[in-house]
Amino acid sequence: MSSPTRSPTLRSPTRSSTLPPKPESEQLKIAKAAKAAFQKSQLIPASERVKALQEIRKGLDAAKDEILAANKRDVAAAEVDVRAGKMAEGLLKRLDMTKGDKWDSMLQGVTDVAELPDPIGVVSYAKELDDDLDLYRVSCPIGVLLVIFEARPEVVVNIATLAIKSGNAAILKGGKESNETAQLLSKVIQTALSRTTIPSDYIQAIQTRSEVLALLQLDEYIDLVIPRGSNLLVKSIQNATKIPVMGHADGICHVYLDETADIEKAVRVVVDSKIDYPAACNSVETLIVNEKVVNTVWPAVAKALLEKNVELFCDSPTLFALSKLTLTSNNLSNHIHPSSPDSYGKEYLSLSLSVVTVDSLLTAMRHINAHSSHHTDCIVTEDEQAGATFCKGVDSAGTFINASTRFADGYRYGFGTEVGISTGRIHARGPVGLDGLETYKYMLRSKAEKGHIVSEFGAAEGKKKFKHATIDTKSVPFL
Amino acid sequence: MSSPTRSPTLRSPTRSSTLPPKPESEQLKIAKAAKAAFQKSQLIPASERVKALQEIRKGLDAAKDEILAANKRDVAAAEVDVRAGKMAEGLLKRLDMTKGDKWDSMLQGVTDVAELPDPIGVVSYAKELDDDLDLYRVSCPIGVLLVIFEARPEVVVNIATLAIKSGNAAILKGGKESNETAQLLSKVIQTALSRTTIPSDYIQAIQTRSEVLALLQLDEYIDLVIPRGSNLLVKSIQNATKIPVMGHADGICHVYLDETADIEKAVRVVVDSKIDYPAACNSVETLIVNEKVVNTVWPAVAKALLEKNVELFCDSPTLFALSKLTLTSNNLSNHIHPSSPDSYGKEYLSLSLSVVTVDSLLTAMRHINAHSSHHTDCIVTEDEQAGATFCKGVDSAGTFINASTRFADGYRYGFGTEVGISTGRIHARGPVGLDGLETYKYMLRSKAEKGHIVSEFGAAEGKKKFKHATIDTKSVPFL
Numbered sequence: 041m042s043s044p045t046r047s048p049t050l051r052s053p054t055r056s057s058t059l060p061p062k063p064e065s066e067q068l069k070i071a072k073a074a075k076a077a078f079q080k081s082q083l084i085p086a087s088e089r090v091k092a093l094q095e096i097r098k099g100l101d102a103a104k105d106e107i108l109a110a111n112k113r114d115v116a117a118a119e120v121d122v123r124a125g126k127m128a129e130g131l132l133k134r135l136d137m138t139k140g141d142k143w144d145s146m147l148q149g150v151t152d153v154a155e156l157p158d159p160i161g162v163v164s165y166a167k168e169l170d171d172d173l174d175l176y177r178v179s180c181p182i183g184v185l186l187v188i189f190e191a192r193p194e195v196v197v198n199i200a201t202l203a204i205k206s207g208n209a210a211i212l213k214g215g216k217e218s219n220e221t222a223q224l225l226s227k228v229i230q231t232a233l234s235r236t237t238i239p240s241d242y243i244q245a246i247q248t249r250s251e252v253l254a255l256l257q258l259d260e261y262i263d264l265v266i267p268r269g270s271n272l273l274v275k276s277i278q279n280a281t282k283i284p285v286m287g288h289a290d291g292i293c294h295v296y297l298d299e300t301a302d303i304e305k306a307v308r309v310v311v312d313s314k315i316d317y318p319a320a321c322n323s324v325e326t327l328i329v330n331e332k333v334v335n336t337v338w339p340a341v342a343k344a345l346l347e348k349n350v351e352l353f354c355d356s357p358t359l360f361a362l363s364k365l366t367l368t369s370n371n372l373s374n375h376i377h378p379s380s381p382d383s384y385g386k387e388y389l390s391l392s393l394s395v396v397t398v399d400s401l402l403t404a405m406r407h408i409n410a411h412s413s414h415h416t417d418c419i420v421t422e423d424e425q426a427g428a429t430f431c432k433g434v435d436s437a438g439t440f441i442n443a444s445t446r447f448a449d450g451y452r453y454g455f456g457t458e459v460g461i462s463t464g465r466i467h468a469r470g471p472v473g474l475d476g477l478e479t480y481k482y483m484l485r486s487k488a489e490k491g492h493i494v495s496e497f498g499a500a501e502g503k504k505k506f507k508h509a510t511i512d513t514k515s516v517p518f519l
Numbered sequence: 520m521s522s523p524t525r526s527p528t529l530r531s532p533t534r535s536s537t538l539p540p541k542p543e544s545e546q547l548k549i550a551k552a553a554k555a556a557f558q559k560s561q562l563i564p565a566s567e568r569v570k571a572l573q574e575i576r577k578g579l580d581a582a583k584d585e586i587l588a589a590n591k592r593d594v595a596a597a598e599v600d601v602r603a604g605k606m607a608e609g610l611l612k613r614l615d616m617t618k619g620d621k622w623d624s625m626l627q628g629v630t631d632v633a634e635l636p637d638p639i640g641v642v643s644y645a646k647e648l649d650d651d652l653d654l655y656r657v658s659c660p661i662g663v664l665l666v667i668f669e670a671r672p673e674v675v676v677n678i679a680t681l682a683i684k685s686g687n688a689a690i691l692k693g694g695k696e697s698n699e700t701a702q703l704l705s706k707v708i709q710t711a712l713s714r715t716t717i718p719s720d721y722i723q724a725i726q727t728r729s730e731v732l733a734l735l736q737l738d739e740y741i742d743l744v745i746p747r748g749s750n751l752l753v754k755s756i757q758n759a760t761k762i763p764v765m766g767h768a769d770g771i772c773h774v775y776l777d778e779t780a781d782i783e784k785a786v787r788v789v790v791d792s793k794i795d796y797p798a799a800c801n802s803v804e805t806l807i808v809n810e811k812v813v814n815t816v817w818p819a820v821a822k823a824l825l826e827k828n829v830e831l832f833c834d835s836p837t838l839f840a841l842s843k844l845t846l847t848s849n850n851l852s853n854h855i856h857p858s859s860p861d862s863y864g865k866e867y868l869s870l871s872l873s874v875v876t877v878d879s880l881l882t883a884m885r886h887i888n889a890h891s892s893h894h895t896d897c898i899v900t901e902d903e904q905a906g907a908t909f910c911k912g913v914d915s916a917g918t919f920i921n922a923s924t925r926f927a928d929g930y931r932y933g934f935g936t937e938v939g940i941s942t943g944r945i946h947a948r949g950p951v952g953l954d955g956l957e958t959y960k961y962m963l964r965s966k967a968e969k970g971h972i973v974s975e976f977g978a979a980e981g982k983k984k985f986k987h988a989t990i991d992t993k994s995v996p997f998l
Contacts, residue, residue, distance in 0.1 A: 079888050082912050141978065165954075167933045173922060175932060182944045183914070263944050278761060284945040305970035312972035409558050420970070428998050431962045433561050435662070441997075442965040443652060446973035453654060453961070454646045454987035465661045465742050465958040466763040467946040475644075479944040482932070483910045486921040491784035491899070493791035494925035499620065508933035519907050 067254040070211060070244055071261035074184040077239035078209035082180075086158040088236045092204050093154035095232035097147055100197070103228050104143070110220040111137045111193065118217050127217065130319070134192045135218055146194045152456040153201045159474040160207050161519060166511035170497075170504060172487040176516045179478040181207030183263035186255055187459075188213045188277065190269035193221035199266075200229050200243045202459050206477035211262070212245045213252050215269075223247075256281035268460050271387075286472065288463035290413035291321025292387050293445040296404045296430070297341070298421035299332040305442050306337045306420045307344045312444040313418065315348045319389045321461060322416055322448040326384055326394040328404045334361045334397055342395075346372040350391045353379040357397040385411040401426055405433045412436055415463050416448040416470075437463060437470035483516060546733040549690060549723055550740035553663040556718035557688035561659075565637040567715045571683050572633035574711035576626055579676070582707050583622070589699040590616045590672065597696050606696065609798070613671045614697055625673045631935040632680045638953040639686050640998060645990035649976075649983060651966040655995045658957040660686030662742035665734055666938075667692045667756065669748035672700035678745075679708050679722045681938050685956035690734065690741070692725045694748075735760035747939050750866075765951065767942035769892035770800025771866050772924040775883045775909070776820070777900035778811040784921050785816045785899045786823045791923040792897065794827045798868045800940060801895055801927040805863055805873040807883045813840045813876055821874075825851040829870045832858040836876040864890040880905055884912045891915055894942050895927040895949075916942060916949035962995060 100107070115136050121127035137143060165177035185208050189195045196212055203210035214222040226245035233240050246252070255262060259282050267277045267287045274287040295313055297306050313324035329338045334357050342352060342362055352375060354362065362376055383394040384407070398404045401419075408417050416438030419430040427441040438448045448471060450458025455473025462468045468476030486492040497504045579586070594615050600606035616622060644656035664687050668674045675691055682689035693701040705724035712719050725731065734741060738761050746756045746766045753766040774792055776785050792803035808817045813836050821831060821841055831854060833841065841855055862873040863886070877883045880898075887896050895917030898909040906920040917927045927950060929937025934952025941947045947955030965971035976983045 079885075079912070079914055082914065083908065145978075169926070169931065169933070173926075177949075282757060284763060284943070286945075302970075308972050309970045312974050316973050406558075424997060427964065429562065431964075431995075432998065433558070435558055435561065436960065438961045438963065440963040440965075442967070442970035443963050444970075444972045447648070447652075447963055447971070448961070452648065452973070452976075452985060454648070454985070464763070466765075469958050470656075470961045479948050481915065482917045482927070482949045484917065484919040484922050484926055485906065485910075486919075488921070491781075491788045491921040491923075492926070493787050493923045494795050494931070495791050497931070499624075506931060506933065516910075518903060519911065 067246075067251055068258065070246065070251075071184070071255060071258040073241040074209040074211055074244060075261045077241040078181070078183050080239050081207065081209070081242060084237055086160065088238055089158075089204050089207065090154050092233055092236045092238055093150055093201060095235045096197070096201065096204075096229055097150045097154075099228040099232045100147060100150070100225075103224065107221060107224050107228075108138055108143070110224045111135075111218075114193070114218050114220045121217070131190075131217060134190075137194060137221065142194060146197050149198060149457045150201050153205050153474075156205065156456050156474060159205070159478050161515060163514050163516060164480060166513050168507050168509040168511055169484075170488075170492065170507055173492045174485050174487075174511060176483045176511075176513075177480050178483055178516055178519075179480050182477060182479045183208060184261055185210040185264050185266055185477070186213075186252075186262045186283070187211070187266045187268065188252055188273065189267070190215040190273060193218035193225060195268060196222050196225040196245070197229070198457055199459060202457065202474060202477060203243065204238070206474045208477055209242050210244075211255065212243065213247070214245075216247070219247065253280060256283065259283045266459055284467070286460070286462050286464060286468060286476070288321060288413070288415060288461050290387050290463070291323070291389075291415045291461075292326070292385055292411065292413040293322060293324045293415055293448075294326045294328055294408050294412055294417040295324045295445065296328040296398075296401075296408070296417070296419045297330055297333055297337050298401060298404075298419055298423060298426050298430075299330040300422040300426065301330070301333055301337050301420040302422055303337050303340050306341050309418065309420055309442060309444050310341050311344050311348060313446055314345060314350055314393055315391065316444070316446045318391050320446065322445050323389070324393065324418075324445050325386060325388055326396065326411065328407060329358055329395060329397050330401075330404070331357060331397050331399050334358060338395075339365055342376075345393065346375055348391070349375070350393055351375045351377065352393055352395055353377050353383045354395045355379050355397055358395045387413070401429060402433075405430065409433075409435050413463055414465075415461065416440065416445045418443065418445050437461070485518060546725075546730055547737065549725065549730075550663070550734060550737040552720040553688040553690055553723060554740045556720040557660070557662050559718050560686065560688070560721060563716055565639065567717055568637075568683050568686065569633050571712055571715045571717055572629055572680060574714045575676070575680065575683075575708055576629045576633075578707040578711045579626060579629070579704075582703065586700060586703050586707075587617055587622070589703045590614075590697075593672070593697050593699045600696070610669075610696060613669075616672060616700065621673060625676050628677060628936045629680050632684050632953075635684065635935050635953060638684070638957050640994060642993050642995060643959060645992050647986050647988040647990055648963075649967075649971065649986055652971045653964050653966075653990060655962045655990075655992075656959050657962055657995055657998075658959050661956060661958045662687060663740055664689040664743050664745055664956070665692075665731075665741045665762070666690070666745045666747065667731055667752065668746070669694040669752065672697035672704060674747060675701050675704040675724070676708070677936055678938060681936065681953060681956060682722065683717070685953045687956055688721050690723050690725060692731050695726070698726065732759060735762065738762045745938055763946070765939070765941050765943060765947060765955070767800060767892070767894060767940050769866050769942070770802070770868075770894045770940075771805070771864055771890065771892040772801060772803045772894055772927075773805045773807055773887050773891055773896040774803045774924065775807040775877075775880075775887070775896070775898045776809055776812055776816050777880060777883075777898055777902060777905050777909075778809040779901040779905065780809070780812055780816050780899040781901055782816050782819050785820050788897065788899055788921060788923050789820050790823050790827060792925055793824060793829055793872055794870065795923070795925045797870050799925070801924050802868070803872065803897075803924050804865060804867055805875065805890065807886060808837055808874060808876050809880075809883070810836060810876050810878050813837060817874075818844055821855075824872065825854055827870070828854070829872055830854045830856065831872055831874055832856050832862045833874040834858050834876055837874045866892070880908060881912075884909065888912075888914050892942055893944075894940065895919065895924045897922065897924050916940070964997060
């Protein structure tokens with residue numbers, strides 16, 4: 041591995057040294073205020089957090105015209121940049137809040153999250169250590185989140201909603217292209233918080249990359265960094281901080297067609313996994329074909345993909361199998377190419393797909409474990425045992441049987457909304473909803489007349505022994 | 520915060536540049552072998568992991584004389600270093616495996632862990648997303664652990680035991696002072712693994728710091744670093760790697776004497792928290808006294824501490840309250856000192872204690888949240904409401920009511936043994952047993968005739984809606 045490097049997108053323009061800048065007092069103030077707001081909020085009941093979300097929804101409703109007008113100005117400025125070649129055209133669609141049902145689903149998301157059960161105070165382990173000495177492992181928020189995202193301004197609302205419901209303070213930094221919209225959304229959130237007992241510093245917004253770089257040094261106050269955006273953004277942040285980072289670096293998903301794969305299932309699952317939204321991280325990038333179905337299932341899948349305009353990068357066996365294919369349009373044969381070793385482990389994010397043949401399920405699993413980004417991988421099979429082996433042996437956040445990789449999503453999993461999808465293994469994995477924003481603490485209570493001390497316990501005669509009897513509860517009785 | 524620096528203890532002696540060294544092919548081989556062993560092991564049933572632990576216990580029994588002879592040689596070499604002033608005397612006690620019941624409790628630990636329930640395959644979330652489409656969140660091991668520890672050679676066995684039971688591969692690096700003992704213990708573990716179907720590269724041992732530094736760069740293969748040892752060791756490792764680090768940096772624990780504190784409980788809990796094992800991270804370092812009990816509870820506690828030879832560093836009110844104290848020995852008054860601002864947040868790890876007065880529970884909580892290392896803090900109180908407020912408001916891994924801080928320990932919590940105590944908030948917090956070495960993955964299975972695809976779902980008319988019906992299960996039915 042090369043030494044950690046900082047991405048130029050995160051380097052403060054006023055410094056040429058590779059040392060991170062000394063935190064400005066302004067960022068230190070922001071981080072300290074966030075931590076203080078978090079600590080104060082621990083004694084505030086869950087009902088206030090729900091009230092805050094209801095106030096945010098009301099505030100957004102009332103300010104709709106103003107916000108969409110600001111969004112139009114952001115879009116207009118971005119169009120200039122796109123014409124000047126300074127910005128990718130794809131960003132425009134993500135930036136525009138008037139498109140489709142974006143506004144309504146943003147509002148619905150706030151209500152959905154408000155109505156989810158309180159994720160705080162849930163007991164996951166409880167033991168009676170001794171008579172009158174009870175231990176509880178209880179869910180509680182992590183602390184202060186620093187969330188960095190690109191383009192889509194409604195993410196301000198999504199993240200603030202999840203942070204408030206999960207009991208975490210948050211510092212938010214959006215892309216500069218959505219600046220006017222994001223500022224207004226933040227103002228609505230602050231105003232809503234001021235109508236509750238939650239401190240108004242609970243959700244703060246910052247604007248510049250140099251502020252981010254300064255905050256990334258403040259590991260005493262910031263507990264978790266969540267970058268939402270490109271691979272480059274995520275990697276540059278991981279390289280710039282000691283604070284834990286939760287994010288995904290790549291979405292290289294596989295579908296494996298097992299020797300028992302059903303043709304119709306294979307066609308449906310592969311086509312949906314590729315074309316439903318090719319730019320998404322949960323789209324398939326490599327198809328693995330068992331050699332026993334290379335002349336049966338594979339040609340049918342290939343035909344369906346070609347008809348949807350997908351470019352195929354094939355190894356020799358899958359290429360050869362297509363030589364007999366009858367295509368409705370001659371143009372489609374231009375979409376068939378030989379693969380190179382580089383094709384495998386490539387994240388196209390477009391209508392392209394690498395294809396490779398294997399001799400067995402075990403080889404397929406080895407290929408996936410070596411090339412996958414450990415996001416989501418799928419097997420198409422009629423063999424229950426093969427499905428179970430795949431689910432156990434593939435080392436990814438999602439292992440699917442006969443279902444499109446596109447199901448890997450917090451909303452689809454039932455989390456209401458998601459803060460992102462984690463390909464890390466630590467803390468949270470896969471789509472991250474409220475649960476992924478909680479940690480836990482241990483509460484121990486002695487009800488004994490003289491309290492409880494350790495020196496009374498031990499292996500020697502006359503010493504007490506631990507009971508470790510399970511307490512069956514989901515909540516702490518004395519809270 | 521200053522820029523990340525590397526501790527000299529971890530810097531490779533052959534390089535003067537601050538760039539991390541390029542991984543040696545030998546370390547890359549070790550890391551790759553560990554990852555391959557981990558991936559292969561995913562299909563091995565739990566019974567093989569239990570068998571491996573039984574074989575380890577048998578192997579240790581058979582090699583007892585040989586191992587203790589090697590340990591004597593390590594101790595003899597260390598004694599030379601201690602006499603030459605090159606090693607702290609405290610290390611000798613930790614190094615010596617013949618002391619007390621160390622050997623027997625090491626063996627018992629292996630059996631205890633073997634008998635714990637399998638932590639793999641436990642379902643923590645299960646939903647029916649649609650007819651015939653079931654989602655399971657299932658516990659599974661993290662991957663490859665790099666565990667770095669000092670002095671105590673039996674830690675090799677503790678960690679290998681936890682790693683094998685939890686399904687993780689591990690690379691272990693002990694202190695050089697325990698080299699001969701650790702080598703033999705590793706050999707016994709390897710031999711035991713060779714009697715099972717678990718790959719022998721599952722547990723590997725390395726010897727030198729430069730090997731550690733090279734491995735810390737291999738974030739592609741190593742998933743979690745667990746340093747067990749001094750604050751300096753933990754910080755230097757955090758600064759040298761992008762791999763997530765699970766450890767605790769400090770143990771600055773508090774006991775707060777509330778205005779309703781019972782005198783006898785206060786004396787028992789504070790004395791036990793301080794003197795049971797002062798060098799442990801879960802010992803108390805600062806006592807906080809509510810001003811309403813400064814002339815009642817505090818003098819009794821102080822007297823008990825002084826009689827146990829504890830040095831007290833007091834603020835003005837607690838100092839003044841002691842002026843009327845009658846002490847059995849004049850010498851003890853030498854143990855009372857005024858505190859300085861530096862006294863608070865200090866980890867003595869010895870028979871010293873800082874004392875501060877506060878006007879309320881809220882001030883006590885603010886003091887703790889500002890000065891604690893978020894390890895374990897305790898309130899002594901007769902007021903149920905005050906106990907609940909303390910448990911909610913104190914932002915630490917352990918919040919205790921009328922129980923000694925020394926209870927913060929994996930064995931005492933009922934985990935069998937522990938891999939360490941985490942003061943981080945991410946992934947695991949407090950004592951870390953088997954649970955803390957698991958992550959999870961999502962398994963999704965379609966039983967529908969045509970499989971499941973995303974494009975059939977949506978808000979529009981005619982599209983399917985998600986059911987998100989809870990499935991009540993603790994295990995995956997098809998595994």
